[in-house]
Amino acid sequence: MTTETKYRQDSFGRLVPEDAIKDIDKLRDDTVREIVAQGLRLQEQMKAWKHQVLADIAAFCDVSAEQYGVKWGGKKGNIALVSFDGKYKVLLAVSDALAFDERLQVAKSLIDECIHEWAQNSSTEIKVLVEHAFQTDKQGNINTGRIFGLMRVKIDHPKWRQAMEALKDSIQVTATSQYLRLYERVGDSEKYQQIALDIAGV
Template sequence: MNEQNVIPAGYWQDAKGALIPEDKIKPIDRARDELVKELVKKSYELSELLGVFKRQAFADIAAFVQLSAEEYDAAVGGKKGNVTLYSFDGKYKIVRAISENIRFDERLQAAKALIDECLKDWTASASSELKAIVNGAFDADKHGNISTGKILSLRRLDIKDARWLKAMTAIGEAIQVVGSKAYIRVYERIGDTDQYKQIPLDLAAVAL
């Protein structure tokens, strides 16, 4: 064992690594230390429970989707593995969602060049709103990141110019999936309405 990590009997170690005699520690400091460590212990226990729930929920949903697919000889769920399951009475629903983290490679610059050509030629006819939408899509935030949502929204514009269509193709080919995250969200229907409220599994969202 590393001797540097051994705290002698009768001493506490402070945040700077200094050893403080127990009889020199104020009662309020002892009480604070006890409170913090007790809450940390409970937090680890709760985190482990959430981990067990998450792993079990993903496994159960995957098993059900497979069962349903085998019974009806068809794929269940939407694109990217998203699926929503309802209780028989419709009171509850569980959503399994896969969120992809995407980036654009160098082909995005080729798309921007083609779009710039279009805007240059359309100076007389293009509306200021269209120019603002296009130019704003390529604006980077303070971290130098470009909004994927704004870039992809350009593909929904109904423009038939061949250069524009080529630029949209370049944007599509420039998409690179660099990671994904899976989520499970649980909802309860609000009364007799068609609206659902999410059952919070996030500590910050739990009501006091």
């Protein structure tokens, strides 16, 4: 009676007979696959848990709103729920992903005109701030924090105000994400420490 030859696929996509693979290589393969399989199962459990927690928070907010005869409107976020004894806190935060449309370049042109008009009267700091704000990363993305920093600069000049208006109008919300964080009070202090739910933080 002949036994069927078993194969394993290597990193090049080739089928290699198990008899031709070293025992240590097979053991490594089995170990990695078992760890990853456990991790994927854990990931699915965490996804299910997160969906359940978000549903529980939404249900609680609806019940709380009903106490005042109103319905909760919109997406639930930026909510902090604290246990009765103050030991635990659940924070649901909403974060918007921002992008800039073509008006960003319009604003850059207006700002460049301002600096050119001011010429020698314009401070080096403003020039550096502007260049820094419009720098892009390797993916060509603009740092939103730098743009907001530029918008906080108060300059009473009509063209500058027009540029800031163009900057404000160029901001587009491309996506909204919900972040769930759990906290536990540190001893008897007023400080809360986040409960690590990622592998690196456990």
